[in-house]
Amino acid sequence: MIGLVSATVAGAAARDRLAAAWPGRTRVYDGPVADAVRRAFAECEQLVCFLATGAVVRLVAPLLDDKRTDPGVVCVDEAGRWAVPLVGGHGGGANDLARAVGEVLGAEPVVTTATDAVGLPGLDTLGLPVEGDVAGVSRALLDGEPVALRTEVAWPLPPLPVGDEGAYVIRVTDRLVEPAAREAVLRPPSLVVGVGASRNAPAEEVLGLVEGALRDAGLSPASLAEIATVDAKAGEPGIVAAAERLGVPLVTYPAEELARVEVPNPSAAPLAAVGTPSVAEASALVRGGELLVPKRKSAMATCAVVRRPGRGRLAVVGLGPGARDLLTPRAKAELRRASVLVGLDQYVDQIRDLLRPGTRVLESGLGAEEERARTAVAEARRGRAVALIGSGDAGVYAMASPALAEASDDIDVVGVPGVTAALAAGAILGAPLGHDHVSISLSDLHTPWEVIERRVRAAAEADIVVTFYNPRSRGRDWQLPKALAILAGHREPTTPVGVVRNASRADESSRVTTLGDLDPATVDMMTVVTVGNTATREIAGRMVTPRGYRWQEETE
Numbered sequence: 439m440i441g442l443v444s445a446t447v448a449g450a451a452a453r454d455r456l457a458a459a460w461p462g463r464t465r466v467y468d469g470p471v472a473d474a475v476r477r478a479f480a481e482c483e484q485l486v487c488f489l490a491t492g493a494v495v496r497l498v499a500p501l502l503d504d505k506r507t508d509p510g511v512v513c514v515d516e517a518g519r520w521a522v523p524l525v526g527g528h529g530g531g532a533n534d535l536a537r538a539v540g541e542v543l544g545a546e547p548v549v550t551t552a553t554d555a556v557g558l559p560g561l562d563t564l565g566l567p568v569e570g571d572v573a574g575v576s577r578a579l580l581d582g583e584p585v586a587l588r589t590e591v592a593w594p595l596p597p598l599p600v601g602d603e604g605a606y607v608i609r610v611t612d613r614l615v616e617p618a619a620r621e622a623v624l625r626p627p628s629l630v631v632g633v634g635a636s637r638n639a640p641a642e643e644v645l646g647l648v649e650g651a652l653r654d655a656g657l658s659p660a661s662l663a664e665i666a667t668v669d670a671k672a673g674e675p676g677i678v679a680a681a682e683r684l685g686v687p688l689v690t691y692p693a694e695e696l697a698r699v700e701v702p703n704p705s706a707a708p709l710a711a712v713g714t715p716s717v718a719e720a721s722a723l724v725r726g727g728e729l730l731v732p733k734r735k736s737a738m739a740t741c742a743v744v745r746r747p748g749r750g751r752l753a754v755v756g757l758g759p760g761a762r763d764l765l766t767p768r769a770k771a772e773l774r775r776a777s778v779l780v781g782l783d784q785y786v787d788q789i790r791d792l793l794r795p796g797t798r799v800l801e802s803g804l805g806a807e808e809e810r811a812r813t814a815v816a817e818a819r820r821g822r823a824v825a826l827i828g829s830g831d832a833g834v835y836a837m838a839s840p841a842l843a844e845a846s847d848d849i850d851v852v853g854v855p856g857v858t859a860a861l862a863a864g865a866i867l868g869a870p871l872g873h874d875h876v877s878i879s880l881s882d883l884h885t886p887w888e889v890i891e892r893r894v895r896a897a898a899e900a901d902i903v904v905t906f907y908n909p910r911s912r913g914r915d916w917q918l919p920k921a922l923a924i925l926a927g928h929r930e931p932t933t934p935v936g937v938v939r940n941a942s943r944a945d946e947s948s949r950v951t952t953l954g955d956l957d958p959a960t961v962d963m964m965t966v967v968t969v970g971n972t973a974t975r976e977i978a979g980r981m982v983t984p985r986g987y988r989w990q991e992e993t994e
Contacts, residue, residue, distance in 0.1 A: 440464045440535070441478030441509075445471050452518045452543055457484060459542045472497055472527065475602075484510045484526075484535050491515075494524055496919075505530075512536045514545060543765065545659050552660045558597045558795060561608070566593075567625040567660040570617025571606075578606040578620075592821030593626040597777040598795035612661035614653065616989050627663035630732075632722030632742045633677050634667060634708060639738035641679035647736045648680060651743055654729045663746070663761035666691045666721035668696055670712040672835040676739070682959040689721075696720035703733045718742040718887040750818030750849045753825045755843050756856020757785060761942035763791070764857045772854050774826035779980030780814040781837075811840035818849040832859040835879055835907055859941055863966045866948045867936035868980030870968045880917040881908035887917070894921045898928040903983055904976065906967040910958060918958045918967070925969055926953055934976045936968040937961060950981055 442464050444453040457464045465482065471489065475497045476484050487494045494513045501509055502525065510530025513522045521539040523532035527549070536547035546870035550638035558567035558579055563571050578585050584604030590611040600608060607621040615624045631648050652659055665681040665688050667674070681688040693713035700724065704715035714720060718733050731743035753772040758764040773779070775793050783801040793799070800813055814826040814837075826905045838853060845851055864871045876897050882890060897904045904925065909918045925933075931954025938948040939962070953969060961967060974983040 439482045441482035442466050443474045485746045486512045488514050518543050519938045519947045522548045537692040540785050541887035570622045572622045572799040575606045575622040586987045591626050591628050594751045594823035597794040599796035611651040614656045614658045625660040628742045628745050629661045631721050632718040634717030634740040636738040639676040641676040644676045644680040644739045647739050647741050651731045651734050651741050662686050668712050668717045699724050747973040748821040750821045751823045752818040753852045754832045754838045755827045758857040759862035769854050776823050778822050780816045781827035808840050811844050815844045834858050859966045862941035863938035870981040872982050872983040872985050877905045878903050896923050898925045901971045903971050904969045909967050910961045934970045934974050936981045939965040
């Protein structure tokens with residue numbers, strides 16, 4: 439919950455805009471400002487104060503306790519020009535909140551936290567428990583000193599400017615180790631403990647068994663991701679209480695699913711009691727992993743410990759048609775999150791300035807789509823956070839198809855939509871896509887021309903607006919005239935046609951012509967061609983396709 443506090447009419451107006459943009463996430467605090475700030479600070483995870491910074495500093499200073507638990511506080515000036523994180527830039531999420539406030543109100547976020555200011559992720563913002571010399575290692579990263587990364591457990595981290603050697607070390611491990619000097623230890627949630635228990639097994643017994651198993655195996659409780667058991671034990675008080683005390687979720691599985699898991703120590707007792715020969719080992723192993731601690735017993739409970747490998751993450755990102763303001767916020771976030779970027783060299787150049795220091799860039803030239811897809815999936819399978827980029831929307835004539843054909847369920851895949859060339863061109867032309875429309879690529883490099891021609895003919899006969907991608911190149915100069923001739927068999931020569939080259943880019947050009955007047959020689963691979971249907975009209979130099987055909991009847 440985000441608390442909102444204001445003191446003036448202008449501040450209240452900006453406050454209300456934010457509340458309207460984030461329904462259910464915000465709470466407005468009225469009344470005397472000092473009381474409102476105190477109540478919001480005590481009740482909310484974050485605050486946005488539409489007050490002078492000096493006033494907010496004086497009001498929150500007596501309330502501060504611990505940066506790990508204090509809410510993040512953002513101050514917005516009277517004119518709504520600046521969003522300033524005052525408290526909790528990292529731990530309280532104030533830096534991200536300032537950026538989000540800026541997007542809603544048009545304010546400029548002023549990020550002063552050192553790592554954020556230079557584009558480095560803070561070690562305490564990665565969502566992982568961190569121990570050791572966090573400040574010293576962070577300072578070394580900021581100063582450009584060599585910092586070594588030691589990954590004992592593969593995990594998809596964001597980009598960091600690290601190497602194999604250095605006086606400072608970032609260590610990623612789930613083992614129970616004390617951080618050395620100049621070392622920060624990140625604890626990935628890689629451990630799963632499977633638990634079985636007799637009815638009414640004491641919570642202390644279950645908890646002691648789990649903690650003892652981790653301790654004896656030299657494993658850190660900070661890397662515990664979950665407690666797992668069979669569905670029949672979902673409400674077992676001792677297991678539920680142990681999970682709560684350890685601060686992890688309790689995950690349960692059906693007995694029939696656990697019965698199919700191969701385990702080293704099956705038993706007749708759980709088979710008779712709950713329908714599976716193993717609870718502890720099977721529930722820990724059911725989603726895969728390495729069995730680190732085989733079944734251990736106490737008087738009324740059993741447990742087993744498994745290390746699950748970190749799942750790599752592949753984000754397939756659409757960059758839009760080229761203009762920076764048509765790149766979505768979600769795409770920007772994925773670019774900053776990825777430690778490995780894979781893409782066509784000219785697309786990499788478009789967004790290189792958005793990448794964080796330490797991002798490894800794997801770029802290649804035209805015609806290597808399948809190889810880029812294989813590379814991206816292979817990097818994700820190594821447990822890395824990967825972004826595979828393409829222009830427009832990555833799922834439209836772009837990289838999503840080959841990537842998903844290569845990927846299996848051993849990695850997480852996220853699709854990030856982008857503005858397509860057809861949509862960008864349509865907005866420039868007017869409203870040519872106001873009714874049913876179809877996009878057809880005229881490139882026969884991957885699709886036989888016979889198939890393409892059949893699709894063009896079907897669109898022509900169905901009277902559907904058509905946008906042609908890849909219409910003409912030096913080596914393919916006959917396909918566009920052929921496609922236009924097919925459409926001309928079903929539409930008048932006066933049918934409007936929009937031609938847009940490099941939509942949204944600095945050298946953008948566009949024109950509206952007709953099916954009879956279009957010269958295919960003026961079209962190239964950087965162009966999209968949109969042919970209207972029988973209802974499309976040119977109005978004031980713009981293409982307009984009505985939402986229904988009644989409009990056509992009324993204008994004839």
